[in-house]
Amino acid sequence: MKPATDGGDLKFEQRYGIFYQIAKRARDNYSASQISKGIPTVRPFQVVFDEFMQPLVDADQEICVKMASGVEFVVYDVSERSISFRKANGSTLHTLSITTLREIYEGTQEIRPNGLRPYYQPLSEQLAKLGQQITQKVALKNYVLIIDEINRANMSRVFGELITLLEDDKRLDEPNELTITLPSGEPFSIPPNLYLIGTMNTADKSLALLDIALRRRFEFIYQKPDSNLLQSPAREILDRLNSAIRANHKSADFLIGHAYFIGKSDLASVFNNRVIPLLMEYFNGNTKTVAKLLGEAGITANPDEITDQLLVSYVE
Structure with a gap:
């Protein structure tokens, strides 16, 4: 529940999270895929709402909605949470909640008998009419x-x-x-x-x-470093480095991943800024051990005269 303003009044409205949204999209597709051709169904609210608002969003074209009395009100702006409309008398300080429209459309809420009912009613009816469709067979998606x-x-x-x-x-x-x-x-x-x-x-x-x-x-699928995704000489360097790590009795969990090298041409920079700091953490800051490890992989690393930080000047 998040705070929001509606017509100047503070209230709390329901906001949908990412998991809810994708689960609903998946359910809509799953349900539609189970329906045979030619059976009426209702399209998802967000699809219908976006289609209804398209003239306003794409072309800044105001949308007229006819009320039961025959008078029209005009939708002139839309935000993430509400739509703004102008009454026939020109008054513009009025909004309708998109969440409320969604709930009315989906049948989880009835239109409340308040001052905004004459505006919610025709708009929700127009959305419902737009949402009706005769379905074709829908393919099941993942x-x-x-x-x-x-x-x-x-x-x-x-x-x-x-x-x-x-x-x-x-x-x-x-x-x-x-x-x-x-x-x-x-x-x-x-x-x-x-x-x-x-x-x-x-x-x-x-x-x-x-x-x-x-x-x-969950199923747990181990993804090991794949040097085949790299070009030479990075491919051979990564293989030698990981072999040296295993030879120093480190678990396979500490192997260096190929992602460090993908798209990188300056291998010395990769080692100085990414690989060596990681190895220093793995081997508890032991400079001699890390230098020996790099040497076994064919990489020469020398300590800085002031900081003792291992630096690679050239990789071939």
């Missing part, structure tokens, strides 16, 4: 949400009870399908065409604290 450094968050707090819904058999239309009720009262489930990919660095110390509940619901 939706992917990538969570970088997933192990750095407290998964119990991030997902809460939603973490149970991630399991394959708890998805929509699966044998043990589960639906939860959000604080707003809306039912929520996860479709089978939504995939979550979490990335993590195995050298990160926070990996040891990874929630066991997360481990049970």
Whole structure:
């Protein structure tokens, strides 16, 4: 719930997070893909709303909406949370909540009998009419949400009870399908065409604290450094360096990744600014050990006269 102003009044409105949004898009596609050709259905609100507002957004063309009385009001601006309209008498200090329009469109809220009802009513009816369509067979798509450094968050707090819904058999239309009720009262489930990919660095110390509940619901696929993605001489240098790291009894978790070298032509700079500082951390600041390691990889590193920092002047 986030604070917002509507017509000068402060109120709190529901804001949709990234996971909710992609889950809803995936559910809309999944449901549409299960419908046979020729059956009426309702298009997603955001698609219909964007289409309705397109003349205003693209061409700065005001949109007229006819009320039940036959009088028109004019939509002249749209923001992330609301639309601004001008009454027939010229008054402009009026807004309608996009969240409220969405809830009316989706049937989760009735139009409230207040002073804005004459404006919500015709606009929501126009959106509903625009949203009706006769569907063709819709292809089932896959939706992917990538969570970088997933192990750095407290998964119990991030997902809460939603973490149970991630399991394959708890998805929509699966044998043990589960639906939860959000604080707003809306039912929520996860479709089978939504995939979550979490990335993590195995050298990160926070990996040891990874929630066991997360481990049970994800497959763990190890991605080792791939020197074949590099050009010579970076390819050969990376192979020699990683072989030297393993020979010094370091775990495979401490191998240097190919990403450090992709698109880089100045290899000396890569070593000085990225690889050597990382190796110094891995080997607890032991300059002699790191210099020996680099030497085994064919890289000559000399300590700076003042700072003792290892520096590479040329890589071939």
